[in-house]
Amino acid sequence: MSPVPLPTVTREVRLLARPEGLPEARHFTVTETPLPAVGPGQVLVRNRYFLVFPGLRTLIGGETEGVPLPQLRPGGTLFGPAVAEVLAAPADGPLRPGDLVSHLAGWREHAVLDAADCAPLDPALPDPVAQLSSGEAAYGALTRLAEVRPGDTVLVTGAAGGVGSLAGQIARLLGAGPVIGTTSSAAKADRLTAELGYDTVVLRGDGRSFAERLAEAAPDGIDVLVDTVGGEQLAAAVRLARPGARFALVGAVSGQLAADRAGGGSAPVTLDSFRLVVQGVSVRGYRGGDHPGVAGEWTERFGGWLRSGEITFPHVVLPGIERAPGALRELIDGHHLGAVLVGV
Structure with missing residues (x-):
């Protein structure tokens, strides 16, 4: 031949x-x-x-x-x-x-x-x-920056995206307590709670402020944030931070994908710095290159979770x-x- x-x-x-x-x-x-x-x-x-x-x-x-x-x-x-x-x-x-x-x-x-x-x-x-998959970023944020602990209340913004759709499942497997997500689609919210590890999903765009809706979903505050959005969602999360909360910023699509921001290279937001100080909140951006051990660790755990059916x-x-x-x-x-x- x-x-x-x-x-x-x-x-x-x-x-x-x-x-x-x-x-x-x-x-x-x-x-x-x-x-x-x-x-x-x-x-x-x-x-x-x-x-x-x-x-x-x-x-x-x-x-x-x-x-x-x-x-x-x-x-x-x-x-x-x-x-x-x-x-x-x-x-x-x-x-x-x-x-x-x-x-x-x-x-x-x-x-x-x-x-x-x-x-x-x-x-x-x-x-x-x-x-x-974009799960490596979610895993690294949860294990290296936020260091999620059993029982933590975790908030993931942009929960239906490539990072967020895995972050909720990972947080659950790492022992998190209530896992809350955000999205703008009711159909996606249904899938996030039925299939992807979320207890509650906050919808945007129902006429009320996002901060009000988030406060209803997390009346006792949050311990961990995995943020892919920035903007008003990040600002609202700051107001709900518990003492010692850990915020891991993975993306900023509120600016990156905004129609009125020509270059997509910035995402300005006003944060309550007083709240950050008095609650002792850590806010860190996740960069994969800073954590060279994450890739291999994530691949091994992801493969095991996929084979066992614990994650999709x-x-x-x-x-x-x-x-x-x-x-x-x-x-x-x-x-x-x-x-x-x-x-x-």
Whole structure:
């Protein structure tokens, strides 16, 4: 049997123009482009799935000061976490055709990469798609910054997102008491309480202030916050902090995904600093690079929890690279619960 010929062209998603507000499908295009030859120490991979993540809005908006990723300029190819199959690899390297790897060259069908930029998938995870979960950030925030304790009342803002849909389950498995989430969708709230570890979900947008609704859900206050939103939700959480509360900030989509903030690189909010002082509240931002031991620990525990059925990985797969130009806007508009992936 003759070997299957390797592809010489691929399709990739490029930024057509920097949007003035939130990105829409028309700001992107799927372009066919030649694949470079595979050089020494390089591999050719075919992507199976790649992750759609909110941070792309910031990279597109150009407000990337302090962000450990380059900004995206018009004409540039989008990038992000992906799971891929190796099609060609050097004979003297550790990878072989058919191996599954993760890398950061998503938003395309194929890629030629340095072998060192590809990580073999950890066999601890029973499903390759789980490699693209955002649970590592939730786990790190709960174990390294908030250090959740048995019986703690935990609040997770943006509970239906990629981080939040796992954070409630993780908090429960770590022994938390009441776990409270926030979302803007009644249908999502039902799933969060029925399937994903939440006792109560606070809905936004019913005419009353968010602070009032949150106070009803947590009349005795909160011990731990995993915040992916910022804005009024973070401000309301400060007013409910118990003595010694620990706040772990993982995201700030109130600013990052705001239509009136062109670059998506800031999320201003006014906090009651007096309350922070008298209650002894710690407020820390979670950066994965500060906690190198989290990745391996999370993967091992996540794999065990998945196999035992104690946790699920909520996600949706949008089929085909043709869906990719509209995928970021679907995430921004809250069309899906959990992680949003494109299946190539």
